[in-house]
Amino acid sequence: MNTQDLCLGVLHLGDASGYEIKQTFERALSHFQSPSYGSIYPALRKLQSAGWVTQRIEDQDKRPAKKIYSLTHEGRSRFLQVLSQTEPQEICKSDFVLLAFFAHLLSTDQLAAIVQQHLNTIEMDLEKLQAIQGREDLPPGMRFSIDYGIEVKQARLKFVRKHLSRLLQEHQHYGDPA
């Protein structure tokens, strides 16, 4: 799904500024979607000229003014329509797996450092997800999507931890990097 429609989705949860939309992605949705400012701000402008959102400006004390966007009726039905036509596709880009794939070109120390860094990253992501897992009032689908993210990340952790020592051992004996 493109950034425009993703923004419609977040606005479906409540009015928000571009900055707050980004925050929502970072905090709760980053394990499956995370568009940048460079696509969010132009998207909001296009949504406005398409009539799917309206803008109001909210001045703040000692802060830059917010431009808060709200869904229109058309925007709401547009999102429902897009959602019902969206295919459940998943795309992963992992430089970690890439590094593992070419590990024979690295030293064992480098490989060990990479794996360790990866473990740390997953652990941090996991904590972020577990922090929002506690909420009681979520629809079953939202709960499922968070639990899904946690489960998959835990599977990664478990697999890496289980095979780490064997990987490093075999790597050492396979031959030093050219």
Added chain:
Amino acid sequence: MNTQDLCLGVLHLGDASGYEIKQTFERALSHFQSPSYGSIYPALRKLQSAGWVTQRIEDQDKRPAKKIYSLTHEGRSRFLQVLSQTEPQEICKSDFVLLAFFAHLLSTDQLAAIVQQHLNTIEMDLEKLQAIQGREDLPPGMRFSIDYGIEVKQARLKFVRKHLSRLLQEHQHYGDPA
């Protein structure tokens, strides 16, 4: 990692044409990287003008001629250098999780169809990975990267299957879509 350097990586495994590079990604590496022709062909041209690859043309009977690329010494060391500076980052974009997140806006039938389609997709990806898992002669890192992909996909399958009926049940009782 960008497409240029990814191509260097594949060429590190052996000479190949642009088409064959794409095939390699589709067959063995699609679970973590899968650049398109639209970035591969321009990348190969840039690699050539940078002196990191050389091109030779191989005519074929009743087929378009191949442009086969080979790594130069500079290309080889360039890849080693890039590899040792690459961070083990992972980025996922999942429209499946997105659909789950907004499932309260869909009917239970729609949700059931989406989950089923997702299961089918994972099963097919899994078969593709398991087909190359059998090879005996792979370096430990390559084996690890394939096993990692399989394990994570199996974790997805397991989780979805386990929670499917409960999700649909709760979804039904949560309220019909607006």
Added chain:
DNA sequence: AGCATCATATATCGATCCGATATAGCCGGC
């Protein structure tokens, strides 16, 4: 006190990448 860094909030811009499209001949199936 002074300085750096982070958070809030906007926005743009170049580089990159995807997805669709075009071309073209062969092969296999219905």
Added chain:
DNA sequence: GCCGGCTATATCGGATCGATATATGATGCT
């Protein structure tokens, strides 16, 4: 006999990322 799929090239528009810019306040470190 034709339609779709495979081999093989390539381009182009649009979408997206990542870095950068601007401005101010709060926080924290030395």
